[in-house]
Amino acid sequence: MSCDDIRALLAARADGELGAADSLRMDAHLATCSACTDAAVQHDATVHALRQGLRAPGLYAKAPADLAARVRLAVQAEAGMRPALPSATRGRSAAGSPWQRLLGWLITPSRGLGLGLGAGALAAVALGVGVFVGRPDTVALTAHDITASHVRALLGARETDVLSSDRHTVKPWFNGRIDYAPPVTDLAARGFPLIGGRLDYIDGRPVAVLVYRSAQHPVDLYVRPEAGGDTDPALRTERGYQLMHWRSAGMGYWAITDASADVVQAFERAVRGN
Incomplete structure (x- = not known):
């Protein structure tokens, strides 16, 4: 591998996407090239700092208690669906389409919106999931x-x-x-x-x-x-x-x-x- 090859593959290396053969060739090159080693160390440090920054508590917000009900109503209105059944009878209703079941899984209150999504992000996922799952390109x-x-x-x-x-x-x-x-x-x-x-x-x-x-x-x-x-x-x-x-x-x-x-x-x- 040349130095240009190494620089082009640094991102794949940081993401764990290199194949075994490419990993061995890269390791062999880094063992003999101090310039590429420095570039790899700097790249890894940048990636680590970015990942740590994305985990900052300030990026996440606790969703309001009524978000689940509001999202369901918005999706039902968009799809022309009937309003959801009362909670006492909901368990006896039909399961619905696959994306509806996925939506229900995402916003079930007992899970505490536990996918780490803020309120705005969850609403965007909920409103778009039917389109994405139903018609992937x-x-x-x-x-x-x-x-x-x-x-x-x-x-x-x-x-x-x-x-x-x-x-x-x-x-x-x-x-x-x-x-x-x-x-x-x-x-x-x-x-x-x-x-x-x-x-x-x-x-x-x-x-x-x-x-x-x-x-x-x-x-x-x-x-x-x-x-x-x-x-x-x-x-x-x-x-x-x-x-x-x-x-x-x-x-x-x-x-x-x-x-x-x-x-x-x-x-x-x-x-x-x-």
């Missing part, structure tokens, strides 16, 4: 995770686990490592030579990543089973990286590169055989 979350994975691979010098331009070498490497067989295509004739492949984790499960090149730009193709029918390719930008997502034959495909949008679009056409 899973595509945006996945795009964020794939971008973070792509950047980690480049910074951590772990671009590939299997280094080969032969698809008959790369495809069998995944056998026994994941529970599906990703299609591996030789795209050298279309200007995207295969470099190799690796495993990564997206949404809490291992995912096959096929690594290609376009000139000096890496192009990663994340392939995993995805429910739903076939979809047309959709282009999006995340932190300056170009991503293309589509589904075909039960598989979801995510292509990402730091090159321009026309590169990832040409890559998508090559993968799809268009």
